[in-house]
Amino acid sequence: MPTAQLIPLRDLQSCCAPLTRAAISQQNAESLARSLKALADPARLRLLSMVAAHEDSEACVCDLTDPLGLSQPTVSHHLKVLVDAGYLSVTKRGTWHYYRLVEGALSSAANLLAAV
Amino acid sequence: MPTAQLIPLRDLQSCCAPLTRAAISQQNAESLARSLKALADPARLRLLSMVAAHEDSEACVCDLTDPLGLSQPTVSHHLKVLVDAGYLSVTKRGTWHYYRLVEGALSSAANLLAAV
DNA sequence: ATTAAACATCGACGCCTGTCAATGTTTGTG
């Protein structure tokens, strides 16, 4: 009996088939995962939205703490995560630190996601 | 001295200004965060990409374990997360479980993200 | 100089998550 007959044809067709296009690399996967991890939190999504919705599209921590319902250190922590990930920028005027959306950062993350 | 003069005008303009559009709700933020959390992992991003790149756009666990470099239980765990989040579907034929991308799931997540 | 306000940082706590080895379950094969 030929060896080929030991393996049903269906198996050869269905299982362990080759790739038909290049999959994402490990490095790109880690990079995109980091970007998404920064967004994958309810508080941070709301912060982004609140900054965007705020007058002049910028907001200080005192604007955000009460509406968000979290402590000031926690809000500062989340804002730092968003800044480090490139979604927000900070400018300091006097005692206030003003956070603003980085133009195109969110949409470029969305584009990367759709291209996976 | 009138009370208004006790507070510098700049402060009234800059801090604690009102919202100019509706921010995302707490429920929507939690829902989107759950969807993003399922994607915010290098192994899961690679799994999605590998399934999409695979022949006939479907793959079984045995196709994915070796290229991913993780144990079979870990791969099964990640696939379950992606199925629960609605990004993958499963069909069982014989002993094999075939995973396939859910049409439009990734792009709709990307659209939600861009709309934050 | 003192005080107060805005914000960041630190330390600690509980919870969640990614990972694996071991085991269970289902399906096909001899």
Added chain:
DNA sequence: CACAAACATTGACAGGCGTCGATGTTTAAT
């Protein structure tokens, strides 16, 4: 029926994460 293969589930562990109170830092006002 017995055995093997594909896959899921369980249990356990280490590390990461969200949260807060306490404290430090910087700036402005008196």
